[in-house]
Amino acid sequence: MGEEQLFPPSPEDTHTQLMKATYEALCEHGYSELTIQRIGDEFPKSKSLIYQHYDGKDDLLVAFLEFLLEQFEADVPTDGFADAREHMFSIIDHALPESLDSGHEEFLGAVEALRGQAPHNETYREQFRKLNDFYRTHTADVIRAGIDQGVFRDVDPERTAGYVVTTIHGARSLRVTVDSHEPIREARTELETYVREELVASDAEKLN
Amino acid sequence: MGEEQLFPPSPEDTHTQLMKATYEALCEHGYSELTIQRIGDEFPKSKSLIYQHYDGKDDLLVAFLEFLLEQFEADVPTDGFADAREHMFSIIDHALPESLDSGHEEFLGAVEALRGQAPHNETYREQFRKLNDFYRTHTADVIRAGIDQGVFRDVDPERTAGYVVTTIHGARSLRVTVDSHEPIREARTELETYVREELVASDAEKLN
Known part of the structure; x- marks a missing residue:
């Protein structure tokens, strides 16, 4: 599973956009160099939206893992x-x-x-x-x-x-x-x- | 393998002391919360010795992985x-x-x-x-x-x-x-x- 399977090319809803931004920043910087700032750089909407909903990068990354699990559950061929x-x-x-x-x-x-x-x-x-x-x-x-x-x-x-x-x-x-x-x-x-x-x-x- | 197998209770040489301090700080804080300061807190000698020999925590942690490999090579029963x-x-x-x-x-x-x-x-x-x-x-x-x-x-x-x-x-x-x-x-x-x-x-x- 890679980016194309996880996300549509231009997601419209804010949560999917934020998860995509998180994923791209994580791939580029790894965990230790990752900051909310860098996630914000990949996010098409206002950075303040991130700070309103998440307490910090770990909070956002845990939401990203939850998002991954939902994708797997939806996509698994049965x-x-x-x-x-x-x-x-x-x-x-x-x-x-x-x-x-x-x-x-x-x-x-x-x-x-x-x-x-x-x-x-x-x-x-x-x-x-x-x-x-x-x-x-x-x-x-x-x-x-x-x-x-x-x-x-x-x-x-x-x-x-x-x-x-x-x-x-x-x-x-x-x-x-x-x-x-x-x-x-x-x-x-x-x-x-x-x-x-x-x-x-x-x-x-x-x-x- | 745990701390007792990796290190003597009170190592005397500086390198082993520093590896033990690195290990203890890593176990306590994990990677992301680890700092040279926290490693220094576990180190019985002057913190300035650490800064003299290592460029940062990653440099020290890579030395720790080299130390681990040497221990494994020395200890493996043949x-x-x-x-x-x-x-x-x-x-x-x-x-x-x-x-x-x-x-x-x-x-x-x-x-x-x-x-x-x-x-x-x-x-x-x-x-x-x-x-x-x-x-x-x-x-x-x-x-x-x-x-x-x-x-x-x-x-x-x-x-x-x-x-x-x-x-x-x-x-x-x-x-x-x-x-x-x-x-x-x-x-x-x-x-x-x-x-x-x-x-x-x-x-x-x-x-x-």
Whole structure:
């Protein structure tokens, strides 16, 4: 997900404009160099509107994380898959693409910069917990559907989903903090193998 | 790894004292609230020594990451294991313990706070790349030894090590940014299964 997926080119409502300005300033300056002033520079309306509604940059960035979660919840594809197996491969492909365009890389870097605030700030932790719970629940639902369809083995949906989501997070976090696409490539290959070998029921199991 | 493993209780040399002061101030204040002044408050010698040697807090924090890597390189156990299988389980156990004491949790939070600087700062990325390369190389060496011993299958040591290291990173990062021990518990269980089922050679393979 990059800027084009998150925002229309010229949003009209003030909240979306402010979220877009926050995102652009965060991508450009990172967390530590970010100021309300710099967010205001990207905002097409009066800066005083920002100060009226937000107590400071952290308040605005937490609202930005809430906005992200709403976008994910609205955009997640829930149908159009032949079966749960195809759905799982699509999740892996979407989260761990063969290559990243610069917009997607900027997005991952911006989220990682905010994540660095979480260990020492409960409000950030709460937002990241909600994001992680969303990924986990969505993935567990797909696994549960696959078990019901007889496509997947009778695994623990929550534990399996947790493991997949954790590995995806690790690869995406390393992608933008160690300057290498290898973690994403390796995790993609290994998770695809994991789905095929550990999750997909064999023909013999399907007949039972 | 926590404060007791990283530092002697009362270090005598100035560099170790300064690294300990940096670590304590980082644990207490997080990255964004950290100042040289606050590091100086934990430092038993004159604050002017800090300003003489470091250009600012980022300069000092990058030196702290270099110090961490040196500690890891000095402390990593390389022998005393019956075979590579036991060594791999020890790596997983060490990186993903059943529970974390508060010192270990503080340590993971401090590293994660610094990692948040990496997407927008090349000097931080370089340090995190070196740390990640160290974990990967060490794990790949253990896997290669296991293949030589006939204990492990003939897998790609680098790719397998990369996957293990990435999953471990994901679980530790989530531990301190979403306030849950579940990611560590799940990754531990699944990686142990992965070693037993994907890595360890079956008796039949050993006889070939």
